[in-house]
Amino acid sequence: xxxxxxxxxxxxxxxxxxxxxxxxxxxxxxxxxxxxxxxxxxxxxxxxxxxxxxxxxxxxxxxxxxxxxxxxxxxxxxxxxxxxxxxxxxxxxxxxxxxxxxxxxxxxxxxxxxxxxxxxxxxxxxxxxxxxxxxxxxxxxxxxxxxxxxxxxxxxxxxxxxxxxxxxxxxxxxxxxxxxxxxxxxxxxx
Amino acid sequence: xxxxxxxxxxxxxxxxxxxxxxxxxxxxxxxxxxxxxxxxxxxxxxxxxxxxxxxxxxxxxxxxxxxxxxxxxxxxxxxxxxxxxxxxxxxxxxxxxxxxxxxxxxxxxxxxxxxxxxxxxxxxxxxxxxxxxxxxxxxxxxxxxxxxxxxxxxxxxxxxxxxxxxxxxxxxxxxxxxxxxxxxxxxxxxxxxxxxxxxxxxxxxxxxxxxxxxxxxxxxxxxxxxxxxxxxxxxxxxxxxxxxxxxxxxxxxxxxxxxxxxxxxxxxxxxxxxxxxxxxxxxxxxxxxxxxxxxxxxxxxxxxxxxxxxxxxxxxxxxxxxxxxxxxxxxxxxxxxxxxxxxxxxxxxxxxxxxxxxxxxxxxxxxxxxxxxxxxxxxxxxxxxxxxxxxxxxxxxxxxxxxxxxxxxxxxxxxxxxxxxxxxxxxxxxxxxxxxxxxxxxxxxxxxxxxxxxxxxxxxxxxxxxxxxxxxxxxxxxxxxxxxxxxxxxxxxxxxxxxxxxxxxxxxxxxxxxxx
Numbered sequence: 122x123x124x125x126x127x128x129x130x131x132x133x134x135x136x137x138x139x140x141x142x143x144x145x146x147x148x149x150x151x152x153x154x155x156x157x158x159x160x161x162x163x164x165x166x167x168x169x170x171x172x173x174x175x176x177x178x179x180x181x182x183x184x185x186x187x188x189x190x191x192x193x194x195x196x197x198x199x200x201x202x203x204x205x206x207x208x209x210x211x212x213x214x215x216x217x218x219x220x221x222x223x224x225x226x227x228x229x230x231x232x233x234x235x236x237x238x239x240x241x242x243x244x245x246x247x248x249x250x251x252x253x254x255x256x257x258x259x260x261x262x263x264x265x266x267x268x269x270x271x272x273x274x275x276x277x278x279x280x281x282x283x284x285x286x287x288x289x290x291x292x293x294x295x296x297x298x299x300x301x302x303x304x305x306x307x308x309x310x311x
Numbered sequence: 312x313x314x315x316x317x318x319x320x321x322x323x324x325x326x327x328x329x330x331x332x333x334x335x336x337x338x339x340x341x342x343x344x345x346x347x348x349x350x351x352x353x354x355x356x357x358x359x360x361x362x363x364x365x366x367x368x369x370x371x372x373x374x375x376x377x378x379x380x381x382x383x384x385x386x387x388x389x390x391x392x393x394x395x396x397x398x399x400x401x402x403x404x405x406x407x408x409x410x411x412x413x414x415x416x417x418x419x420x421x422x423x424x425x426x427x428x429x430x431x432x433x434x435x436x437x438x439x440x441x442x443x444x445x446x447x448x449x450x451x452x453x454x455x456x457x458x459x460x461x462x463x464x465x466x467x468x469x470x471x472x473x474x475x476x477x478x479x480x481x482x483x484x485x486x487x488x489x490x491x492x493x494x495x496x497x498x499x500x501x502x503x504x505x506x507x508x509x510x511x512x513x514x515x516x517x518x519x520x521x522x523x524x525x526x527x528x529x530x531x532x533x534x535x536x537x538x539x540x541x542x543x544x545x546x547x548x549x550x551x552x553x554x555x556x557x558x559x560x561x562x563x564x565x566x567x568x569x570x571x572x573x574x575x576x577x578x579x580x581x582x583x584x585x586x587x588x589x590x591x592x593x594x595x596x597x598x599x600x601x602x603x604x605x606x607x608x609x610x611x612x613x614x615x616x617x618x619x620x621x622x623x624x625x626x627x628x629x630x631x632x633x634x635x636x637x638x639x640x641x642x643x644x645x646x647x648x649x650x651x652x653x654x655x656x657x658x659x660x661x662x663x664x665x666x667x668x669x670x671x672x673x674x675x676x677x678x679x680x681x682x683x684x685x686x687x688x689x690x691x692x693x694x695x696x697x698x699x700x701x702x703x704x705x706x707x708x709x710x711x712x713x714x715x716x717x718x719x720x721x722x723x724x725x726x727x728x729x730x731x732x733x734x735x736x737x738x739x740x741x742x743x744x745x746x747x748x749x750x751x752x753x754x755x756x757x758x759x760x761x762x763x764x765x766x767x768x769x770x771x772x773x774x775x776x777x778x779x780x781x782x783x784x785x786x787x788x789x790x791x792x793x794x795x796x797x798x799x800x801x802x803x804x805x806x807x808x809x810x811x812x813x814x815x816x817x818x819x820x821x822x823x824x825x826x827x
Contacts, residue, residue, distance in 0.1 A: 138514070140515075142522075
C-alpha cells in the first residue's frame with residue numbers, strides 16, 4: 122500500500138482512459154471507413170479506379186440504374202441523363218447527370234454516392250466521377266456532370282441490376298466558411 | 312491526525328472523507344432523480360390524452376431528452392458511486408478511498424455539469440431536443456445552439472465518472488485489509504470493480520463522440536456529415552460502443568447490492584459466489600461485442616445481424632446464472648420481508664421481465680417491428696426502474712441504519728415499496744402493449760386507440776412519483792432521529808460494515824481489521 126502505489130495505478134488507468142479517447146476519435150472512424158470500403162457496407166463505392174485491361178464479358182448484361190436526389194433544401198434540379206443503361210461487365214461506360222442551379226446565387230454542391238445491392242459495391246469501379254469533386258454552378262448555370270464506370274467481370278452471378286444513387290448536398294456555406302478553394306476531402310469517400 | 316469533520320459549509324466543500332462524499336453523491340443523485348422525475352411527469356401528463364394539451368412538441372422533445380440524460384448520468388450513475396464511496400472502504404476494511412482529494416473533485420464538478428445541462432432549458436432555441444441518444448445529424452446540423460453546452464456538460468460528467476472509477480479500482484486493488492483476498496470480497500465490491508473498468512473503457516468513447524460532434528458543429532470537420540464524406544451511421548456505432556457497456560454500468564452494481572441483501576433476509580449464504588463473479592465478468596466482456604443490436608434497422612449485412620443477434624442472446628446465459636443463484640439463495644431460506652428485501656425480491660422478478668423483453672428485442676427480424684416503439688421504452692424502463700432504481704432504494708434502506716444510527720420507519724418503507732411497485736407496473740407494463748401495437752416512442756401525440764393504455768401509464772407514473780415523496784420523508788426522518796439501530800442492525804448480516812458501530816464513526820478501520 123501507500124501513496125505511490127495508488128499514484129502508479131491511477132496513472133496507468135488514466136493512460137488507459139486517454140488511450141480509449143484516442144481510439145474513439147482517431148481509430149474508430151478510419152476503421153469504420155475501411156470496414157465499409159472492404160465490405161461495401163452502406164453501399165459506399167470506392168475512389169477513382171485505374172482501368173486495367175480486362176476482357177469484356179459480352180455474354181452477360183447488367184442493368185445499371187441511376188437515381189438522383191437532393192438533400193433537404195438543396196434547390197438544384199438534379200437528375201440522371203438516362204435512368205438506366207444496360208452494360209456488359211468489363212466494358213467502360215459513360216453516363217451523365219444533369220444539374221441546374223435555378224437560384225440567383227453561385228452555389229457549390231457535393232454528390233455522395235450509394236449503391237445497392239451492397240455486395241455489388243466492390244465490383245463497381247468509377248474511372249471518372251463528378252462525385253470526386255465539389256461542383257460549382259453559377260446562378261442560373263447548368264452542367265452535364267460526367268461519370269465513367271466499369272462493372273467488374275467478377276460481379277457475382279446473382280446480381281443482374283445495380284442501382285447507383287447520388288444525393289446532392291448544398292455545401293456552399295461549408296466551402297466559404299472552411300475550405301476556400303479546397304475540395305480535397307471528399308476524394309477519400311468519392 | 313484524528314479529527315472530526317469541520318463545521319459548516321466547508322465540511323462539505325473541502326471534505327476528503329469517503330462517507331461525506333458518499334452522502335453528497337447520494338443526495339445529489341436523489342435531487343436529480345426528482346428533477347428527472349418531474350420531467351417524466353410532464354411527459355406522462357401530456358400523454359394522458361391524445362392531442363396536444365399541456366406542452367408544445369418542441370418542449371416535449373426537450374423533456375424526453377433531458378429526462379433520459381438526467382436519469383442516466385445524474386440519478387443512477389452518481390447513486391451507485393455514492394454507495395461505492397460509502398460502502399467499499401467499509402466492506403474491504405480500508406480507512407478511506409485511495410485517492411481522497413480526487414474523490415472530492417470528481418464529486419464537486421458534477422453539480423456544475425448538471426447546472427450547465429439544466430441551463431440549456433432557458434437558452435434561446437431551447438434545450439437539446441434530439442433524445443438522450445443524440446443521433447447525428449439531428450444533434451449536429453439540426454441541433455439547437457445550446458448543444459455546445461450539452462457537449463461540455465457531457466465532458467465534465469465523463470471526467471467525473473472516470474476519476475470516480477480510477478479511485479474505486481485503486482481502492483479495491485490497493486487498500487484491502489490483510490486477508491481480504493479477491494475471492495473473499497463482497498459481491499458489491501466485485502461488481503463495482505468490473506463496472507469501474509467498464510467506465511474507464513467507455514466513458515472516453517462518449518467523450519470522443521461528443522468531441523466529434525463539437526468539431527462537426529464548429530470546426531468544419533465531417534465525421535458525421537455525409538456531404539463532407541462522413542457518415543451518420545458512424546455516430547451510431549461509436550455511440551452504442553459506449554452505450555451498451557453503459558447500460559451494464561447501470562446494472563452490475565445493482566447485481567452486487569441484491570446479492571448482498573438477499574442472503575441477509577433469506578438467512579442463508581449466497582448460492583454460487585464464484586459463479587456470480589464469473590457471470591459478472593462475462594456480462595462485462597459480452598457488453599463490448601453486442602452494440603449493433605441497437606441499430607438492426609440501420610442496414611447491416613445479414614452476417615452482422617446474425618452475429619449481433621446471437622451475441623446478444625448469449626448474455627442471457629450469465630444473467631440466467633445470476634437469477635438462478637438469487638432464487639436458489641432464497642429457496643428454503645428463513646425469509647422475512649423487511650423493506651430492503653421487498654425491493655430486492657421485486658428486483659429479481661421485474662428485472663427478469665425486462666430481461667425477457669430484451670431477448671424479444673434481440674431477435675433481429677422481430678426487432679424491425681419493435682424498433683423505436685414503446686416496446687423498447689417498456690423494456691429499458693423495466694431493467695432500469697425496478698433494476699437500477701429499486702436496487703439503489705433497497706441499498707439505501709439496508710444501509711441507512713448503519714449510516715445514521717437510526718432505524719427507518721418500517722411501515723412507511725412498506726408503503727413506499729407497494730406504491731412504487733404498483734405505480735411502476737401500471738406505468739410500464741401497458742407500454743409493452745401499445746408498443747407491440749405500433750405506438751412510436753418520443754411523440755407528444757398519438758393515435759386514439761392507444762388512449763386507454765396511456766391513461767393507465769400516466770396514472771401509474773404519478774403514483775410512482777408520489778411514492779418517492781414517501782421515500783424522501785422517511786429518509787429525512789431517519790436522519791433526524793428515530794429508534795436507535797444496533798451495530799448489527801439485521802439478523803446476523805455478513806460483511807465488515809456490520810462490525811463497526813451504528814452510526815458508522817467518521818473514521819473507520821484506521822487500523823485494518825482481521826479478516827477470517
